[in-house]
Amino acid sequence: MVDEALKERDQSKSPTPTRTVYGWGWGRWAWRTLTSMRTAVILLALLALAAIPGSFLPQRNVATDPAAVPLFYRDHPTMAPWLDRLFLFDVYASPWFAAVYLLLLVSMTGCVLPRCAKLWQECRAEPTRAPTRLSRMDGHRELSVQSDRGSVLRRATEILSRRGYRVVQAPGEVRAEKGYVREVGNLMFHLSLLLLLVGMASGKLLGFEGRAALADGDTFTNVESSYDEFSRSALTRVDELTPFSVTLDGLDAEFALSGARAGEPRKFDATVTYLQADGTEKSASIKPNQPLDIEGTKLFLTGHGYAPRVTVRDGTGEVVFAGPVIFLPIENNFTSDGVVKAPNAQPTQLGFEGLFLPTAPTNEGDRSQFPGLIAPRLDLTAYTGDLGMDRGAPQSVYAIKLDGMEEVAQKQMRVGDSLELPDGAGSITFDGVSRFANFQIAYDPGKEISLVAAIFLMIGLTTSLLIRRRRVWVRATDSGPTVTVEIAGQSLTRRDLPPADLVRLERELLSLNESLERTPS
Structure with a gap:
């Protein structure tokens, strides 16, 4: 009975098992x-x-x-x-x-x-106290100086301060530390890395990128509908785009005329006039590596080409299209293709596919011989029928949907030539050649942030790698008529402590001696 009572008592005292709760831990x-x-x-x-x-x-x-x-x-x-x-x-x-x-x-x-x-706390902190056993530290040396302890410590403070150390003189010792700039560089590196991520994120979330091609005399207005291609970011507000307009006044292009590099571009510069929201009108030159910056929105000149000028008349003799048409280059000598659409032509819609050669060969070849405008030729294929532009589906301005179209004529045309379509459907005249420029328009609010962050990141990284942080301690102890001085240091980086500072400190402290007695450590 006694045993059973003791057993029950022990069981009653045993702790109740609890379920481990996984939460904040x-x-x-x-x-x-x-x-x-x-x-x-x-x-x-x-x-x-x-x-x-x-x-x-x-x-x-x-x-x-x-x-x-x-x-x-x-x-x-x-x-x-x-x-x-x-x-x-x-x-x-x-x-x-x-x-x-x-x-x-x-x-x-x-x-x-x-x-x-x-x-930051380390940069502001005072040098640490000297360890009890300096003999275990780097570069330890011990010497006797025939002077009083106060003079020795003041002399050590003066020497280390002159060497750029942050010095604290305490009873019986001098504590010094150097290389805080390394921690400043470390601090700069880490903050710049974070700022770089913020800059990249802001550019991806708030920026946009678009493309627009302008022929001579054309004007671009900074609204979404004016872009040939427009790529917005997640938080882009298209109704808050920087208001401005740009008119292409001309494009100057030069090519190498002879030698092994004949035909290579030597330069192409676009001259533009832009109008800002406050009514200010200015002229500017845009080059491949020199974009135009309008209140943070940059226009880059990314390409150029030719835009043949044509006049299209329908079957009633009315002009249904007149002006330059952008033809996109398909090879280095600027052989270019493009289309002309006349959806308002009567009695049937008209479409033309063309190949433009700025320097046409003397034979019937279909490739330009040189990128410069020397002997222009426009090869056209004419179609009549339904262009499909009334069906609601978007179409490229550089292609014709041939469903519902019938080929009716072809001709190789020089400037001034005309192509008359059969059955009185209309005509097209090759009036001349203009140039066009292709612009990439971009807004990236994080680009400057990222650039500044990258510069400071490199400065901080270089500083933290080149600067060595180290500590020096000087302890002075009275020992009869002389003062026993211990000097030691510590490197706070992976590189060894440079001995020059300790050697110079030892030499200048020994200058206090009238007679030197060196005691090995």
Whole structure:
């Protein structure tokens, strides 16, 4: 009975098992893991790997090459849909790329800001006290000086201050530290890295990119409908685009005339007049590497070509189209193709496909012999019928949908020639040749931020790598008629402590001696 009572008492005293609750502990562990430097480096490497497909696969919403993805679909009809399912044609707008980028931004913020606070505290902190046993520190040396302790410490303070150390004189010792600039560089590096991510994110979220081709005399107005191609970011407000207009006054192009490099472009500059929102009108020259900046929106000259001027008359004799038509170059000698559409022609709509040769061969060849405008020729194929522009589906201005169209005539035309269509359907006259310029228009509010961040990042990295942070201690102890002085240092980087400072300090302290007695450490 007694045993049973004792057993029951022991059982009653045993602690009741409790279920482990996973909550804040797991959250703190996850946050510490995410905001560690190791995780930030891994995420940075993952972001670089995630960006690789965007460098060799065509991307949507790229104004400079809008036809790249459709052409890839045409050439790879089996593989392209599978790549599209993985967002590989929209790499930089894909969910997985955004996830890695956001994780990296959070990781860098949580990692960098506390580290910056710690580095700032280290920059402001006084040199640490000398360890009890200086003999264990780097470069330790011990000497006897026939002077009083105060003079020795004052002399050491003067020497180290002159050498750029931050010095604190305490009872019996001098504490000195140098190389705080390294921590400033470290601080600059980490903050710049975070600022670089912010700049890149702001550019991707708020910027836009577009493309517009202007013939001589044409005017571009900065509204979405004026762009040939327009790629907006997630937070782009198209109703808040910078108001301005640009008129192409002329384009000056020169090519090498002879030698092995004949036909290579020597220069092409666009002269424009632009009108700002306040009514200010200015002239400017845009070159390939010298864009025009209008209140943060930049116009880059990315290409040029020819725009034949034509006049189209319909069957009633009315002029239904007159002016330059942009023909896009298809090879280095500026053989170019393009179309002319006359949807308002009566009694039937008219369409023309053409090939323009700025320097046509003397035979019937269909390739230009030189990119300069020497012997222009316009080869046209005429169509009549329904252009399909009333069906509501968008069409390219550089192509004709031939469904419902009938070919009726062809002709190779020189300037001044006309092509009369059969059955009195109309005519087209080749009036002359103008030039056109292709502009890339971009707004990236994060570009300047990223540039400044990259500059400071390199300055901070270079500073943190080149500057060596180190400490020096001097301890003076009275020992009879002399003062025993201990000198030692410590390197706070992976490189060894430079001995020059300690050697110079020892030499100048020994100058206080009237008679030197060196005691080995």
